[in-house]
Amino acid sequence: MSDLNSARLELSLPGNISFLETALSYIVNCAKVFGLSKKELSQIQLAAEEALINIINNSLNNDPNEIYTIICRWLPTRMEVVIRDKGMPFSPAEIPDYNPEALADLDNMEGLSMYLLKHSVDEVHFRNRGRDGKETVLVKNIEAQRIDNIIREEVATEETKRNIEDNRRTVSITEWHLRSFRPGDALEISRCAFQAYGYSYETYIYYPERITEMNQQGELKSVVAVDQNENLLAHIALKFYHPNDPIAEIGVAFVKPAGRCLNIFSKLCLDAYSKAQKQGLQGLYGRAVTSHPLSQKKLIDDNFINCGVLLGLFPADVDFKELTGKVVQKESALLMFLPLKSPIKTIYPPKKHAEIVDEIFANGSIKVVTGDSSKVKSDNNTAATDTQDKLKLSHSRMEVFNTADIICYSSDLKIVDDVLSAKKSLCLERTDVLYLFLDLENPGCPKLAQACEELGFFFSGVLPYGLHGRHALILQYLNNLAIDYDKIKLHAPFAQKLLLYIKNCEQC
Secondary structure (H helix, E strand, O other): OOOHHHOOEEEEEOHHHHHHHHHHHHHHHHHHHHHHOHHHOOOHHHHHHHHHEEEEEEEEOOOOOOOOEEEEEEEEOOEEEEEEEOOOOOOHHOOOOOOOOOOHHHHHHHHHHHHHHHHHEEEEEEEEEEHHOOEEEEEOOOHHHHHHHHHHHHHHHHHHHHHHHHHHHHOOOOOOEEOOOOOOHHHHHHHHHHHHOOOOOHHHHHOHHHHHHHHHHOOEEEEEEEEEEOOEEEEEEEEEOOOOOOEEEEEEEEEEEHHHOHHHHHHHHHHHHHHHOOOOEEEEEEEOOOOHHHHHHHHOOOOEEEEEEEEEOOOOOOOOOOOOOOOOOOOEEEEEEEEEOOOOOOOOOOOHHHHHHHHHHHOOOEEEEEOOOHOOOOOOOOOOOOOOOOEEEEEEEEOOOOOEEEEOOHHHHHHHHHHHHHHHHHHHHHOOOOEEEEOOOOOOOOHHHHHHHOOOOOEEEEEEEEEOEEEEEEEEEEEOOOHHHOOOOOHHHHHHHHHHHHHHHOOO
């Protein structure tokens, strides 16, 4: 379907239930053109029907004079259905959670529509567009383009079977070199990630066309190692979560068995660090697993500092094979940071956390001055970017990890109600952990952090330059998730100190 080149189709209809079949027929026919399977067609139709009925009846009052717009977009590996309207404001948090085991409870039925909607597609987003109303976004991944299905289809042919057997034979590597990503690398990158991580990594890595798209758009900057025949040996990438961010995450790292004795990984990392420095980034961060200390040791050797522990971040079914076998609880991550540039900044940490925060910055020689928040007026919207305009708060859920990020662009205490609303909504979805990012450079940070801690959040760490170039304080909330701290393995003494501090904060 690559010839569609991110096709976008749009249809506007009156806000009356009489036009529901027309809307669904349009969506289903778009989905057919986009290559969805029969099962996926049924799923996207069900989700769209539930969303449209809610919008028509509750937002537009079934009024034919009101208009809503449906945008169907084909993107590499997925279909998006965007429904825009200017009707009554809507908050998903107001809808009660549906319990499929309580079928006899009539009160339970109120949440059935939202349950069906969310379980029929891969992602659902509800966005407030200010004066332009609101939009509901449904995302359906196209399974036929997922790497395991591509591999399964290839293996079905005898010729491919022979090719796979040929590739398994030991090939003598006489030379190798590093180079930037090329679109032809995507399929092999996806294969190797699948073999290394199973389905415990972010969704994009399992769709080769999505890897290509992200590299072309600058969201991902892949570096690969190849042998003398251009066979891929290793991969690493810088990932940018927001445009123009001055930091990136380093990850998606793997080395094939044939290249593990050639010291490829160290040179791959150095090349990635060099590219980040040439780009003018202020730093790189990584989220190292804690079921074994190998990745932690590597990052420490490369001058990364320990700056936080993200409890329960990774799925519980990660299999590290010969390293540890299957992880027995949700995998926590050690947040680590490599400073590249360090402009002097003033921070306003909560007094109770000031000592540990100062120590984190000092360990990386990151230049900060601790200000007195009582003597400075709080700026209520310092962390918002141009594209976010006057956005005060946003939250996003990572399905594969079953975690969510809540980002506060304002330090106005009034935003606590929005934090509480986001927390309720995400907890109703049974999200395991919520990570809350606060602007550490805003004088209002201490009071806002205290108010959020009263909601059950507790200290996680800091991410230098992690809020669009501003230092971020991270708090976390465990949603009925038990953490066995004794199973978290940390290499560095300061990381151990940090974990003990976090444990004490949770228990306070």
